[in-house]
Amino acid sequence: MRRLTVYYDGRCGLCCATRDWIDRQPQLIRIECVPSKEPGAELTVIADTGEIWEGDGAWIVVLWALRDYRHWAKRLSTPSMLPVARGMFAKLSQYRGAVSCSLGLEPELP
């Protein structure tokens, strides 16, 4: 696996800010971020080797690809932490519009 393509919600300010953050991080596996035009699109990660990760688990795959956060990905994916991590991401994802508004984050797509 050498490359990951990340499809994120291009109409979500928080997601675009996260994309900028990912671009600034040292990457062990190259990450290409593509804004998705579908309204309410779920975070999706596709590897160059064909694997797909959708939804709550996908962001852990993104962390795993970043040099400084790989150990976090391992820590968060242990059986005791994984439900917590998934739950937190699901909640954040559900309220991402509200979070973007309250932080004043503008999306790149209208």
Place this chain on the structure above:
Amino acid sequence: MFVMYAYVAYLVLSIAITVWVARTLHNNGRLFLVDAFHGQEALADSVNKLLVVGFYLINLGWMVGSLRTYEALETPRVALEFLSEKIGTVLFVLGLMHFFNLYLFNRFRRRALDELAFGMPPIPPTGTVARS
């Protein structure tokens, strides 16, 4: 009366202990660092030396700074108690610094192992697509 003797004994003992701990750290930490820097020995030696310099500065600074006592130290007993209290503190601080250094060595090494570990993400994929 015993103040000067106590001060000299304190400085000699604590400096000797610091040198011993620093040398132990320097000699045994090297392997960790060589591993962490993927076998680049020159870089590992350089980082090792820098860590030891920091270790010396913090510890010697601490022990020189905490030399002073307000007690008169009039009997050998009081002088010895002063000495043991000071040296005890020095040992404790050295111990903390030592574990902190071990933590740093281990963190460098774990990161290096992570960078080598290719393989798969810790989460199983939810599906696959045909490879294009």
